[in-house]
Amino acid sequence: MALMATRTKLFRLLTTLTTKAPILGSGSCSNGVKGPVRVDRGGGLGLTAYSTSAVAQQEPGVVGSRHMGLEILGVKDYEDYRRSLYGEITHKALLVDAVGTLVVPSQPMAQIYRKIGEKYGVEYSEAEILNRYRRAYEQPWGRSRLRYVNDGRPFWQYIVSSSTGCSDSQYFEELYNYYTTNKAWHLCDPDAEKVFQALRKAGVKVAVVSNFDTRLRPLLQALNCEHWFDAVAVSAEVEAEKPNPTIFLKACELLGVKPEDAVHVGDDRRNDIWGARDAGCDAWLWGSDVHSFKEVAQRVGVQV
Template sequence: MPAAVVRCPLLLRRHPAAALRRSFSSSGMRSVRRAAGGGSQGRSPAYRGLLLDAGGTLLQLAQPVAETYATLGRPYGVMKSKEYIMQGFKRAFSAPWPKTLRYQGDGRPFWRIVVAEATDCTNSDYFEEVYQYYAHGDAWRLPDGAYRTLRDLKDAGVKLAVVSNFDTRLRKLLKDLNVSNMFDAIVVSSEVGYEKPAPEIFKIALEQIGVEASNAVHVGDDETADKAGANAIGLECWLWGEDVKEFSEIQRRIVAKGSR
């Protein structure tokens, strides 16, 4: 799935979020970890801090953008093909944004343009339905092994932070997916006034978790926003989908064998 698509905070809904949340419950994951012999016993972290991108890395879409836009749009007369919608979405998402921040506050001005460009529909009720859909955890999922990896790294003493170009819906989404309490810091561009690749947003996250750039790693899915931005301040970055493809791989690379 294209990186731009994965980062979109506006997708389909009708997904069994309750079952998803139950599957990621803390007690359940602890039981799985004990049965599998997981955890951090006998291991010491190679890094003291992990910074994670949200959309496209920690948060994955439950359904493709075009499918969501098309399904929600039918009652409003949206009859465009999924291919047409996807092309319009990519075009609008990647276009230069005239303002300092793409995601200001709740991000509605930006997303209103994206939805209209993708579907040729400017109906306010349609936009609001799409927008609200992506404000709920049902529209998103965690990658396989993400919850367990976060828990094990936290148990090993690794400081965890989310560093994301996102609007104000992000905190609720993390809470809906039962991972917000895993993080020592959640740094959202619309709240701090900086967007990746600006060095300030990474520095804020590192300061909040109390870890130096040389002793932390960032994982994200964008070559410019994540990798170039992190590397500019001496922060190592692994690209999701290229350098690491599973959360269990992130854990293996962070936690080195040896005594704690």
């Protein structure tokens, strides 16, 4: 009876904590958040290298109540709660963010824009390129909140020309193709392959969930890691960008699991954590809740 009462209390607390975050819609950066925000690093032609707590400031009551509740509950208590319901393996599926979690750029975006652009007449400094990139990225994109449609070319052409002042088509194509190669990106965690193999051997399905254009699949092939995953949910194909819960639900559908049986790991609190929880998934913040894929596997209940 005591165990049942504890489970009931834990369930009520967890339900309260994980259902307060609002469904924030698609992944546009022009979301009304005051102050500087990190742009979504999803697809492409580089990313900005800055982040702030502006999103947390947007709804301090929601973030604070969840944080306070998790402190009361405790990580170990929560994991024990999951195991009391599901057994030693706490989740049937792992969803993984791409940029910033699975892969990271090998060089700063502005450096590459400047380096490749020199032969096309780009004269802006790296600092100027970065500032112009940020401003362009944060603007509403046409009538749609979807930036990455199909190959994302129209969006990225706008970003490149706005960032550098250069509209040369050859320059754009060289940049665009560069970010599909293993020169542009590298894996965040060198133990990723070993961990994903152990997870799948234990029966845990694994999928990538990313705001990216259709270059994500050839990029995963270039990095020789596409075979690590049972499914890939790309915003350009799903036609929904994180934090829209649709993309997480699609990933769960592709894996054949219920959202409550999946945990998503990503480095963006708004897009990854709030979005996944809105879909009904569990979620851990990369670099805060977990720091390596080995740690992710251990929390799921798989020893590597």
